[in-house]
Amino acid sequence: MSTAELAPTGTAAPGPLAHDLVTRLAALVTAAPGRPRQASHAPFDGALIGEVPTCTAEDVAEAQRRARAAQVEWAARPLAERRAVMLRYHDLVLERQDQILDITQVETGKNRVSAFEELADVAMTARYYANTAASHLRPTRRQGALPVLTRTVEHHHPKGLIGVISPWNYPLTLAVSDAIPALLAGNGIVLKPDAQTPFTALIAVELLFEAGLPRDLFQVVTGAGRVLGAPLIEGVEYLMFTGSTATGRIVAEQCARRLIGFSAELGGKNPMIVLADADLDKAVEGAIRACFSNSGQLCISVERMYVEDAIYDRFVPAFAERVEAMELGAGLGWDADMGSLVSSDQLDVVTRHVDDAVAKGARVLAGGQPRPDLGPLFYEPTVLEGVTDEMALARDETFGPVVAVARVADAEEAVRRANDTDYGLNASIWTTAKRGAELATRIQAGTVNVNEGYAAAWASHDAPMGGMKDSGVGRRHGREGILKYTESQTVAVQRGMPIGPIPGQPLEKYASLMTTGLKLLKRAPFLK
Known part of the structure; x- marks a missing residue:
């Protein structure tokens, strides 16, 4: 970070973030004018870092409206364009690492190498999914009901709007690393970062915009989870949550009532x-x-x-x-x-x-x-x-x-x-x-x-x-980490004879022919 972005301090702890920086980042939050502000304090010495809006359920609804509108155009873009955004983001995260590490440390109190682990993870996630999204998402030929006669293909469509609730302990990587595969799959994002660490999440999101992500596609709301969690879940098609097991149970109940999917990484011992x-x-x-x-x-x-x-x-x-x-x-x-x-x-x-x-x-x-x-x-x-x-x-x-x-x-x-x-x-x-x-x-x-x-x-x-047992539901990373943000669709095209009796054919004759065919298919090596 340049010296202009850290205010001077006479103590051993770093100074607070510069006013123009926190003002710029706070402006990324979706909130109606005049909302009360909530403060973020530095763990190192308790100093005020800055303030962000205290959002309401109405702000969540507006964020969802904007992201949903932007998602339609984003999903229509070629995957190659979405991939290019993430590769630029990879480079920006590495190039701006001094700034990102400083913000992360000031807001969380962690040492620098732990902050660097977060940053490296963001870059690695962007690179991995940029390079593999096409193979994960491409239409895939599946075995049809009848060999040759049935052509069956699995497709993956974006779910639409994804909610992300991220914690304070890794506020950089957990704010965006789960969102990256969702974005590549063609979804929009509404993020609620933890109230203790909003600015680390906001710098991560700002760099996404700089990399070319449409501004309305990724919305951020700030405030207490007990206020914003329920309306966030009410307006999305899928939720990614990282936090405690106790809160995870509450989130699971809310998602279950809406019959939407969710993934949760929870506690551990x-x-x-x-x-x-x-x-x-x-x-x-x-x-x-x-x-x-x-x-x-x-x-x-x-x-x-x-x-x-x-x-x-x-x-x-x-x-x-x-x-x-x-x-x-x-x-x-x-x-x-x-x-x-x-x-x-x-x-x-x-x-x-x-x-x-x-x-x-x-x-x-x-x-x-x-x-x-x-x-x-x-x-x-x-x-x-x-x-x-x-x-x-x-x-x-x-x-x-x-x-x-x-x-x-x-x-x-x-x-x-x-x-x-x-x-x-x-x-x-x-x-x-x-x-x-x-x-x-x-x-x-x-x-x-x-x-x-x-x-x-x-x-x-x-x-x-x-996690297994009480440590979570679902998975991040890998193929599962992107396909969970999609709806699987099976398209089967039947050619030639139907799967059923030919008009006028005795039903007993149809059943006998199918029985013979099924026995033959059992011995077909290409169908094992």
């Missing part, structure tokens, strides 16, 4: 397994990233760690020592290993979980304290031992920089305990590649990483990503 044949040095570094990226505020981060007995007394002290050495910081440089939490609510949850566990007998091996000397929302990366089921930390999602380590006898116990949860989003296994791949299929999670924490599966954009 993700396990990591470290076995005796793992490379311990790599496992320690991998665990740091798996547990503390984005200050642990990551749906797919690790909160439970199961270490095989044979290496427990070597691995756990080495891990705790490495955690104690982590650098926390509030600046915009690349030196901080971890940044701030995003809000006082998150700090309260982390503090409550750790204090409850310690009061009930858990032992702190590293961290365990807030750090107000660094900023109002900092909490040390924390490792706990001796966590038991009566502690909230054992089963409830903490969503912060806290991991519980436990000793297990062998891989069998590790897998059993990893699966002993209502969640099933992500998992990590550290062992030999072959053994890890075999064990991974026994883990009840939508993604499993072998000798990696989360990034290998997440960044494999050609493969589906999502």
